[in-house]
Amino acid sequence: MGMTITEKILAKAARRENVKAGDNLWIDVDVLMTHDVCGPPTIAIWKKEFGEKAKIWDKEKLVIFPDHYIFTKNPHANRNVDILRQFANDYDIKNYYDVGTERYKGVCHIALAEEGYDVPGTVLFGTDSHTCTSGAFGMFATGVGNTDAAFILGTGKIWEKIPESMKFTFNGKMPNYLTAKDLILQILGDIGTDGATYRAMEFDGESIFSLSMFERMTLTNMAIEAGGMNGIIAVDEATKKYLSEIGITDYKIFESDSDAKYHSTYKYDVSKIEPLVAKPHSPDNRDTVRNVQGTKLTKCYIGSCTGGKITDFRYAAGLLFGKQVKVTTFIVPASTAIAKQLEEETISGVSLKDIFEKSGCIIAESSCAACLGGPSDTIGRSVDGDVVISTTNRNFPGRMGSKKSQVYLASPLTVAASAITGKITDPREFL
Amino acid sequence: MEKKIIGKAYVLGDNIDTDQIIPAEHLVYSTSDPEELKKYGHFALSSVPIEKAGLPEGGKPFIQGDDYHSEYSIVIGGSNFGCGSSREHAPLALQVAGVKVVIAESYARIFYRNSVDGGFVIPYECQSKVNDKIRTGDVIEVDVDKNEITNHENGSVYKLNPLGDVFQIVEAGGLFEYARTTGMI
Known part of the structure; x- marks a missing residue:
């Protein structure tokens, strides 16, 4: 039996030849991302649980983007950014993008793509439910809470249930009145906010591959709105082009096998979809x-x-x-x-x-x-x-x-x- | 791990998202300062529309006045409990407010993981819909060994799905405790 793209990436991360949906496995994490809302409590848990010997598993793989509550006078919100800054300073975190400096980027999920952290075939965990956005780059990306993030911060590992996959295929030329947002709202209306709970949402079809990388990210971004563990789109020439323009050429491309098993498949003709x-x-x-x-x-x-x-x-x-x-x-x-x-x-x-x-x-x-x-x-x-x-x-x-x-x-x-x-x-x- | 948990039920509907459990504007408080932590209890479930707060009648705030502790320690939900954001502050807020167990038909993945791995509340799935059978204020007993709940008001018994693979993490008290007992960290 073949495997889906999600299963293949997670098999690699679990150091196994094969995985099947439902397996609970420990997997290696390539990048951990956090921000100003969940970073401070994650750091607090990491310090408390690992105590004196608290060590970051790999500083190069930790990325911190303050982005949520930035332009506010709220003292508690500003304190959270101070905690991140102090942490980055104390532990010499290179991938910290501080507020009020040239390095400030804005919203983490977009900055991850712009700064080259979205790499095909890799595994990204972030303390934000919209971490699934990065799946537009043919990678596994999902959100976790602070405890899981603190565990990753100290070990580079986390347990995860291998998800079943759902496949959404869109065919036809995108009309000028439709955007990726309409496509994902179409899916959400069809399957509901728990229609993909604990599952991978794989997007496929000529309409999807006609979209720019940023439009694809709208689809994978809202996978969580259906409860999806991750959203994913295979790598194509547009992905390669985007990546090569920011200097990323070394990555492994995974694709779903033709005999991969899916929980369900949905097919759409974009000419039949209206603005939603x-x-x-x-x-x-x-x-x-x-x-x-x-x-x-x-x-x-x-x-x-x-x-x-x-x-x-x-x-x-x-x-x-x-x-x-x-x-x-x-x-x-x-x-x-x-x-x-x-x-x-x-x-x-x-x-x-x-x-x-x-x-x-x-x-x-x-x-x-x-x-x-x-x-x-x-x-x-x-x-x-x-x-x-x-x-x-x-x-x-x-x-x-x-x-x-x-x-x-x-x-x-x-x-x-x-x-x-x-x-x-x-x-x-x-x- | 407590094997028998008895408490008053607070009943909610489907799709209780994490913005309803703890609105984003309150996520600024420290989770390690004991005094600030109380804010999370105080604002727990504060964005549930009042007509849907404490079913079936509604109009029953989870927290009274300035309190940070609720009289209800068992939350009964419907499907897709905890959908939305990854904020671990959601199960934390319920725990600070005194909730020990959530019983729902289904959960969103991140809320479920956070509840288990952080050791905040036990997220049980019920085998049939119960949020239309249990009333807010009913005294409920959760039997962890038997995987069932009993409504003390009328003696009705409802089956829960066993916790399965995550039982060991729940029993240990969270992911870190589990990893320590297994020698992983």
């Missing part, structure tokens, strides 16, 4: 934009690891060019590199940044910002009965701040179209 939203208060509460068209909004938000990538801003700027937004609209580039790209990339000679500013958007500094609410002074945070449409990943009650707010999740095209009219709008009206 997830209505309040769950990412699987799918509907077509058409059905909720006209819902009045108080805020629009384009940002986060899910929807704050350069590809998302290209989509949005294309629609907002020469138009005015009717509601408060936030542009939050996921990373500082993307923020720089907004200044450099142009449409008809106008930078994306200028397009957003001229249309009346508010551009914020790179961080997780209001995607998860955050401290009360977080930019873009929902207040009172806000009705928000957002390119982020979750619309649980209170997720973006106010428990009374209503959050719709949608593609950057749908959010931009809605910003122009002040109500939920199908992007096809402007394309």
Whole structure:
């Protein structure tokens, strides 16, 4: 019996020839990533449990990105960044990207790709549920809590249950009104927020491989929204090109065998998919934009690891060019590199940044910002009965701040179209 | 490990996500300072919509007033308990509030792992739906050896799935304790 790409990578990490779904195995970790929310408690557990002899298993393999609560006056949040800085200093952590310096990157999942930590065939664990994003690079990546991370920090190992795999194949040429966000919302509506619990979600098909790396990351990013352990997309020429441009050429490519066993398989024709939203208060509460068209909004938000990538801003700027937004609209580039790209990339000679500013958007500094609410002074945070449409990943009650707010999740095209009219709008009206 | 756990049930619905268990804005507090730790108990389950808090009637806050400890030590959920973020502060918050056991039809992976590996609460799966049979405030007895729960209000008994491979970690009190007992660290 053949193996899936996920099984092959985990077999290698478990130092075995074969693994099968359901096996509980100890596996070797290639990279451990943490950030300002979960880093300090992880460090505290590591110090407490390993005591005097606490030693980092491999300093080169630890990566720390402060990114969640950065631009806030909240003293407790700032203390967390201080703890990370002190730790990086005490233990000489090279891969620490400090706030307030040139090295500051922004949202960890995007920075991991930009800084070359996403390497095909490797195993990445992070103290963040959206660590699955990195699976777009043909690697195994998943989120864990602080105790597991502290254990990895000291040993380089962790136990993991080998997941069954689900395969999602998309065929057809992507229409100009669809983005990867619509594809993942389609899946979420079909299988629900626990439809892939403890399983791998493998994305395949010509539509997937026509997407840029950043668009692929939108799919793998939201695997967790279906409960998935990991999302994964095999390596192709686009992956190799992205990696070679940042100097990464040495890696092992794994592919699923044709006789690999899947828990289930889903096939989609992208020409049949419409622009979609997830209505309040769950990412699987799918509907077509058409059905909720006209819902009045108080805020629009384009940002986060899910929807704050350069590809998302290209989509949005294309629609907002020469138009005015009717509601408060936030542009939050996921990373500082993307923020720089907004200044450099142009449409008809106008930078994306200028397009957003001229249309009346508010551009914020790179961080997780209001995607998860955050401290009360977080930019873009929902207040009172806000009705928000957002390119982020979750619309649980209170997720973006106010428990009374209503959050719709949608593609950057749908959010931009809605910003122009002040109500939920199908992007096809402007394309 | 306690083999018999008796306490009052707090009943919730499906898809209780970690933002409802402990809202992200509170994740700034120290998890090692005993005084700050109480904040996690105080804000536990604070984002559950009030009409769904303490079923079947709802409207029953998990924590009263300024307290950080709940009168309920057994949380009964539905499917996909603990979905969402990887925050270990979620099972920690429940533990600080005095919860010992969660009983749900199914769990999201990271919450389940965190509960077990951190030794915060025991995440039991029930073999059939029970959050429509047990009422908030019912006194429940969890029998770890028999893998069953008894509702003291009416004597009803419900079966739980055995903990399986993770039993050893739960019994040891968490991943580190388990690794020490097996000589791994």
